Structures are given as structure tokens and as C-alpha cells.
Amino acid sequence: MNRPDVLVILADDMGFSDIGCYGGEIETPVLDGLARRGTRFTQFYNSPRCSPTRASLLTGLHPHQVGIGILTGDERPIGYRGDLAEECHTVAELLRDTGYGTYLSGKWHLSADMKNPSSSWPNARGFERTFGTIEGAGSFYDPVSLRRDGELVSEARENDDFYYTDAIGAAGAQFVAEHARDRADDPLFLYLPFTAPHWPLHAREEDVERYCGRFDTGWDELRAQRRQRLIAEGILDEFWPLSERDPEVPAWEDAGEKEWQARRMEVYAAQVSAMDRAIGAVVDALEAAGRLENTLILFLSDNGGCAEGLPPGGHDGFWDLPMIPQSTRTGDPMRYGNKPQIFPGPEDTYASYGPEWANLSNTPFREYKHWVHEGGIATPLIAHWPAGLGTPGDLCRTPAQLVDLLPTILDATAAEYPLERDGHTVPGPEGATLLPALRGHDRPERPLFWEHEGNAAVRSGRWKLARKYPGAWELYDLHADRTEIHDLATDRPELVAALTAAYEQWARRVGVIPRENIVAGRVTDFSGLPCIHP
Numbered sequence: 001m002n003r004p005d006v007l008v009i010l011a012d013d014m015g016f017s018d019i020g021c022y023g024g025e026i027e028t029p030v031l032d033g034l035a036r037r038g039t040r041f042t043q044f045y046n047s048p049r050c051s052p053t054r055a056s057l058l059t060g061l062h063p064h065q066v067g068i069g070i071l072t073g074d075e076r077p078i079g080y081r082g083d084l085a086e087e088c089h090t091v092a093e094l095l096r097d098t099g100y101g102t103y104l105s106g107k108w109h110l111s112a113d114m115k116n117p118s119s120s121w122p123n124a125r126g127f128e129r130t131f132g133t134i135e136g137a138g139s140f141y142d143p144v145s146l147r148r149d150g151e152l153v154s155e156a157r158e159n160d161d162f163y164y165t166d167a168i169g170a171a172g173a174q175f176v177a178e179h180a181r182d183r184a185d186d187p188l189f190l191y192l193p194f195t196a197p198h199w200p201l202h203a204r205e206e207d208v209e210r211y212c213g214r215f216d217t218g219w220d221e222l223r224a225q226r227r228q229r230l231i232a233e234g235i236l237d238e239f240w241p242l243s244e245r246d247p248e249v250p251a252w253e254d255a256g257e258k259e260w261q262a263r264r265m266e267v268y269a270a271q272v273s274a275m276d277r278a279i280g281a282v283v284d285a286l287e288a289a290g291r292l293e294n295t296l297i298l299f300l301s302d303n304g305g306c307a308e309g310l311p312p313g314g315h316d317g318f319w320d321l322p323m324i325p326q327s328t329r330t331g332d333p334m335r336y337g338n339k340p341q342i343f344p345g346p347e348d349t350y351a352s353y354g355p356e357w358a359n360l361s362n363t364p365f366r367e368y369k370h371w372v373h374e375g376g377i378a379t380p381l382i383a384h385w386p387a388g389l390g391t392p393g394d395l396c397r398t399p400a401q402l403v404d405l406l407p408t409i410l411d412a413t414a415a416e417y418p419l420e421r422d423g424h425t426v427p428g429p430e431g432a433t434l435l436p437a438l439r440g441h442d443r444p445e446r447p448l449f450w451e452h453e454g455n456a457a458v459r460s461g462r463w464k465l466a467r468k469y470p471g472a473w474e475l476y477d478l479h480a481d482r483t484e485i486h487d488l489a490t491d492r493p494e495l496v497a498a499l500t501a502a503y504e505q506w507a508r509r510v511g512v513i514p515r516e517n518i519v520a521g522r523v524t525d526f527s528g529l530p531c532i533h534p
Helices: 029-037 051-058 091-096 164-184 205-209 220-232 258-288 352-363 402-413 493-509 516-520
Strands: 005-011 041-044 101-107 127-135 146-148 186-195 295-301 378-384 394-395 448-451 455-460 462-467 474-477
Touching: 005 051, 005 258, 005 402, 029 295, 029 378, 041 051, 051 091, 051 402, 091 101, 101 164, 101 448, 127 164, 164 186, 164 258, 186 258, 205 258, 220 258, 220 352, 258 295, 258 352, 258 455, 295 402, 402 474, 448 493, 455 493, 474 493
Parallel strands: 005 186, 005 295, 041 394, 101 127, 101 186
Antiparallel strands: 041 378, 127 146, 295 378, 448 455, 455 462, 462 474
């Protein structure tokens, strides 16, 4: 068999159960089709934030090892460099060096300098052709830092019909078509990281209209319905109860401004469906080129649903950040924030859907983006590769995480991983290939680790130790209680001690900076960060 093409698709701030094949009421026929013909993971984990996930996915290392411990932006000497380190490989570099054509269409968000090309920009990290944004967020109608092959472009300003999600799909499809035309005998690697459905809530009105009334029953009933669909799909154990509604969120029957609340989720759903449509454009291009059967497709989200209001963290200077437009392309004033008088969707709005709907997105789990309880780090993962895996339509229950993706891709493509890059020693991959698990074989269990802003966790087999900084450690038996309802820390102190020791050893090895040290140093300059959450 020829070496496969590889397509890695990353959603932005999308919850565990949003897409149809994971229990959601959002229409995602392309992803659902890939899932039904491929494999869905039930226990795959990302990192709890945008940049760390991207760093880990592309390098096969933990984000702290490559300078992206929190987000982009230099916080040294008391924090992380916030810039993708040169002492690591990217999967694009490794595949390019074995003859792959390498392409990126979408969001980068791994560079401290988002204006001036540097050694951490995608064209310097193995991608031969690129389209997308260096910034981590922004308008879907007029995105900041939109570049093609490293050069600023004004496509959004020149096209009244521009919508970033569609443009990402169109550019990805173009890369596939041009590669098939010009390098037909070479395999390709395409990284397709969307900004959807990250705030702001921006969607074409015709996409929003298809969801009119879909969410009028409210978050309580919809969470219960999603749980039942997850059970029916075999993704969720019927004995795991639904986590309680976020205590800061009212019961739907007590919520005010219901029309506005429903509109927020309607726009969010439209963003997800637009992403599915854009993915379809790339899948169609692969099929038209006769390459779909031998393409390894991996789809996942970068973290759990995002509960941030706008401005996040109450940051006074948020609206002055470069990624926030000061007016629309036609000069109309912007309407900022989550206010009932502002119905989101159009270009002149800038809003988010808040904890009310993020709690739905993360059904059945607790917590959100930023945290390492299941709601922050559990992601759908779809794997589709008919020539290499068949068309099983299976569920894979093997626990795994981001660092396993690079070894999986290298295994599928027979690419090597040198332990040196440009004269620098490079750490070996932290994960292991998922191909045996995808082919129905057992894979040795190993502990999984997370840390973000002091929020920390370790999973070893059925046991998960987690904390919400600066709180105490909590212990959960995920075989009996995946939704983390029953904290067993006081019942099993010896297990807490053992897992804590394992976590501390890992944290020292990968370069985690203790959160209390950063807090004591009072990092106060968040001006370069697209997601502000001190």
C-alpha cells in the first residue's frame, strides 16, 4: 500500500457532545459519515486550552516542553516563553522530510509575535503552503492577521461574502486539488485547524435560520436528551449520572430573556454546521482526486466548551486588543458583549454563549475549557482510513491523549523521528501509536497527565486524580463514575499519595512551572493573549 495522505482537523472550543455522532442536536452530516465509516474514541483527551493543544498535537510532546505552558506571549522569567520552541520537531517537518507535501489552512496560535514572521511561524515549521491566521481568535467576517504563504492578504476586505470558516475549507480543498495536479505521486499532509466555534458568535443568517426553535426547550432538557443519545450510541455508560447543572446557571424555567438565550446557541450551532460544510469541501476534493480511501483523517476539538463571558475575566482592556475590530468592514460601529439587546451573529456583534450553553456542549461532564475535569479535556476523536483500517464503524474505548497523535501519524506513514533538530537535542515522543487500538488490539495502559494554570490531573487506569487550582486533590473512579460525581479522595488516601507523587515527578520532568510561583511573580501583562483568563 502506498503511504497514506493525512488530514488532521481541529475544531476550536467545541464540547464533547456537540456533533451529531456524539449525541448532539447540531447537524454535522460530513463528520457523522466519517464516524459511521470509521472509528470514534470514547475516552480521548486534549489539553484544556487552545495553544497548548496545538503545541502538543503538532510536536508529540507536552506543551510545557515546547514553551507553550499557558498561551502565546512571553512571560519569562516567571512564566513560559509563549513561543513554539525550536528544540522540537513538528509533524509537518517530519513528513515534509520524507517527501510529503505539507499544507496548513486555518488557525496557528503558536507564536509570541503575531505580526512579524519568525522561526515559530508555520512556514518556518514545515508547512510549504499556508492560509490562515496567526492570532488565536477574531472576527469571522474580517479576521486579523489573515495570511497566505506568510504574506498578509486582504481577501476578507475585498469579498463581501467572506466568511472565515468557509475560506478555511476552500483553501484546504484548493491545496488538495493543486497537490493532486502538480505532485500526484507524492503523499500530502493537510492540517485544518478551524476557529469555529470559538467566540465571537458569528454565523451567516441562512445558517442560523435552520436552527430556529431548536433550542427553545432549554439547556436542562437538552442535556438530558444528549445523555440518552450518548447512551444509545454506546459512548456513555447508562450507570453514569448526568453531572449537575453549573451552580451559576439558573434552571431554564427560571432563566430570563429566553429568546436571546436560544439565539446564542442557534448561532453557535450554525458555526459548527458551517465547519462541517467546510470539512465536506476538503473531503470532496480528496474524493475527486481519488485519494480519499487512502487518507488517514483525524478529527478532534482543542478543548472543552468555553464558558467565558466577554470580556473574559473582566479584563478592562480586552476590547482594545488587536484581534477585536473597532468597526465593521463598511464602517458601522461594533456592538460588544453578552447583552440581551444584542442578538449575536452579524458582523457588528462580538459575543459568546457563556456557561449556560457550554454546560450543554460538555454534556454529560463537569467544568469547561481551562480546567482538567472531564468537561475541559474530553474530546470527540474520529479516525477514518478505509485503506488502512477498513470501515468498521466501531467505538474505541482505549484512553489516550494528544501526544499519541504524532506517533500514530508516523506509524501510518513510516516516517522517522530523529532525536536531533538543527543541532539541538530533541525529546523523544511522549505518546504511543494508536494504530493497534484502532485495529482492535490491546494497548498497554500508561498514565496520562495534564497541567494548565495550576489545574492538574493524572489518570492511571480507572483512577483519575484532579484538582481545580488552588483547591484540593479529588479522586474519581472513572470506570464507575466518568462524570466525576463521587470524590473518593478521603476514602483512598494511599492512592491519592501515589498518584500525587507520579504527577509531581512528571511535572518536574516536562518543565511545569508551579502555578504558585507564577502567581507570586504577578504576571500582569496579558496584552498579547487572545484568550484572557488571569
